[in-house]
Amino acid sequence: MFPRYGFPALFISVALVGAIEAQQPTFSQTSAAKPPNVLFIAIDDMNDWTGFLGGHPQAVTPHMDRLAARSLNFTNAHCIAPACSPCRLALLYGIEPFHSGLYPFYDHEQIADSVLRPYTSLPRLFREHGYQALGAGKIFHGSVELPDDWDDYQPREKASLQYASELGYQQGESSKMAFCPTTNPLVDHPDYRATSYGVDVLSRDHEAPFFLAVGIVKPHLPFVCPPRFFEMQAKEIVPPPIEPTDLADVPWIGRSMAKLGDDHQFREASAWTPVRRSYLACISWADYNVGRLLDALDASPHAENTIVVLWSDHGYHLGEKRSFRKFSLWEESTRVPFLLMDTRQQEVPIDRRSDEAVSLIHIYRTLGELCGLNVPDYVDGFSLARLLTNPEQQLEEPAITTWGRGNYTVRDDHHRYIHYFDGGEELYDHRRDPQEWNNLAGHPDYAALQAKLREKLPGREEPLVREGLALWNVIDADQPGKLKKFKKTTWQNWLEKIQPKLK
Ligand SMILES: [Ca+2]
Numbered sequence: 001m002f003p004r005y006g007f008p009a010l011f012i013s014v015a016l017v018g019a020i021e022a023q024q025p026t027f028s029q030t031s032a033a034k035p036p037n038v039l040f041i042a043i044d045d046m047n048d049w050t051g052f053l054g055g056h057p058q059a060v061t062p063h064m065d066r067l068a069a070r071s072l073n074f075t076n077a078h079c080i081a082p083a084c085s086p087c088r089l090a091l092l093y094g095i096e097p098f099h100s101g102l103y104p105f106y107d108h109e110q111i112a113d114s115v116l117r118p119y120t121s122l123p124r125l126f127r128e129h130g131y132q133a134l135g136a137g138k139i140f141h142g143s144v145e146l147p148d149d150w151d152d153y154q155p156r157e158k159a160s161l162q163y164a165s166e167l168g169y170q171q172g173e174s175s176k177m178a179f180c181p182t183t184n185p186l187v188d189h190p191d192y193r194a195t196s197y198g199v200d201v202l203s204r205d206h207e208a209p210f211f212l213a214v215g216i217v218k219p220h221l222p223f224v225c226p227p228r229f230f231e232m233q234a235k236e237i238v239p240p241p242i243e244p245t246d247l248a249d250v251p252w253i254g255r256s257m258a259k260l261g262d263d264h265q266f267r268e269a270s271a272w273t274p275v276r277r278s279y280l281a282c283i284s285w286a287d288y289n290v291g292r293l294l295d296a297l298d299a300s301p302h303a304e305n306t307i308v309v310l311w312s313d314h315g316y317h318l319g320e321k322r323s324f325r326k327f328s329l330w331e332e333s334t335r336v337p338f339l340l341m342d343t344r345q346q347e348v349p350i351d352r353r354s355d356e357a358v359s360l361i362h363i364y365r366t367l368g369e370l371c372g373l374n375v376p377d378y379v380d381g382f383s384l385a386r387l388l389t390n391p392e393q394q395l396e397e398p399a400i401t402t403w404g405r406g407n408y409t410v411r412d413d414h415h416r417y418i419h420y421f422d423g424g425e426e427l428y429d430h431r432r433d434p435q436e437w438n439n440l441a442g443h444p445d446y447a448a449l450q451a452k453l454r455e456k457l458p459g460r461e462e463p464l465v466r467e468g469l470a471l472w473n474v475i476d477a478d479q480p481g482k483l484k485k486f487k488k489t490t491w492q493n494w495l496e497k498i499q500p501k502l503k
């Protein structure tokens with residue numbers, strides 16, 4: 001990999017000496033091949049409702065679309081876990097939840113040192129190789145970032161935003177369940193400030209290469225952003241395809257993952273349209289901020305020596321499978337935007353795409369290869385760097401998504417297989433059933449395929465890490481008892497009271 005970009009041998013040897021020396025990089029500005037910078041754009045809760053993925057026909061995302069046109073667009077990319085904390089921990093430490101035991105929600109700063117000591121975070125890996133690691137906004141999940149990870153980090157500020165709820169929808173007094181424009185100037189919004197930090201870093205000269213992480217929080221709840229991004233949206237929002245009795249052929253653990261209560265409340269309040277419109281508005285707002293970063297990069301001294309990776313930590317349900325938010329193993333929750341651009345590549349064709357099923361777990365090794373880092377042996381996944389020059393290349397391994405110990409989905413190029421901890425299974429053929437409505441598990445015609453995909457389930461499952469556990473909202477091998485309560489209350493309630501109204 002090194003000869004491909006003429007990576008200086010001196011730099012590699014320096015990198016091996018250790019963190020202290022490595023933080024004072026010795027390669028010179030005159031070196032012909034300075035290591036590439038990295039612009040790492042982490043987006044929160046953005047599903048495939050973008051122009052470049054086509055998940056919603058009315059999505060307005062001109063800036064991400066222009067990034068996609070210059071990038072390799074992974075059109076079949078999936079999260080490592082369908083929730084902020086476990087996906088980010090896995091991506092940033094490069095280890096699958098079933099190998100670390102970090103399955104559900106942890107606040108990064110509250111996990112015991114002994115748990116994280118064997119692992120090297122991505123920003124820290126860059127630091128150990130002479131980079132400056134600079135970050136702003138939501139990168140890990142939690143209220144603070146660990147100081148050893150960063151040379152400089154602009155913490156997330158608590159926003160004080162005013163909502164124009166009369167122009168959208170707000171559920172009671174809840175500031176989290178708000179779906180409407182804000183009335184504040186742009187600069188009051190945390191995503192604007194995090195992006196401004198990035199713009200400032202990009203605009204300056206730097207002696208050492210940088211790993212710059214910018215975490216954009218929208219479209220995470222509440223779905224609020226400046227009014228102009230609401231005005232960009234269509235008045236009538238096309239609803240996603242929904243099959244009312246979709247959950248009937250889904251096993252119990254799968255049913256327990258659907259947020260039936262949210263769906264019911266939005267239906268009762270006729271609020272799905274403003275909820276979806278607000279989600280699209282917040283995506284356009286995130287897109288605007290991505291555009292600011294791209295403009296700053298293009299105008300900067302780093303315009304031809306920077307790797308850009310953009311990803312979202314998981315997808316989102318907006319009524320499909322009677323659910324809202326993430327926290328499930330279906331396509332809506334797992335499919336994510338994932339763009340990779342190497343600005344050192346000149347005159348590459350536009351609109352390169354790979355339709356191979358890939359997991360975000362590969363980002364760690366991909367950046368490692370592109371930047372010539374020595375990636376620790378424990379790191380899961382493999383580098384996708386070769387696809388930048390050969391997007392047609394086929395990959396043998398499917399993408400795995402984990403949600404609680406024992407609950408996994410295997411996504412290959414055309415199928416999704418789900419296996420819950422109690423043996424429940426789902427199987428979908430995306431060529432005939434892109435909405436995952438028809439569960440084929442147990443169908444004799446698909447027995448061989450089902451067995452083949454079942455073989456891809458994790459072979460080694462680490463026990464749950466209990467230190468730092470913040471929230472425990474999934475029925476899995478560590479909390480099977482919740483299933484009985486779910487069957488008795490939630491599902492019965494839904495079946496008897498809510499379901500008849502939906503027909
Ligand atoms: Ca998230």
Ligand SMILES: [Ca+2]
Nearest residue numbers: 246249437438
């Ligand atoms: Ca179904």
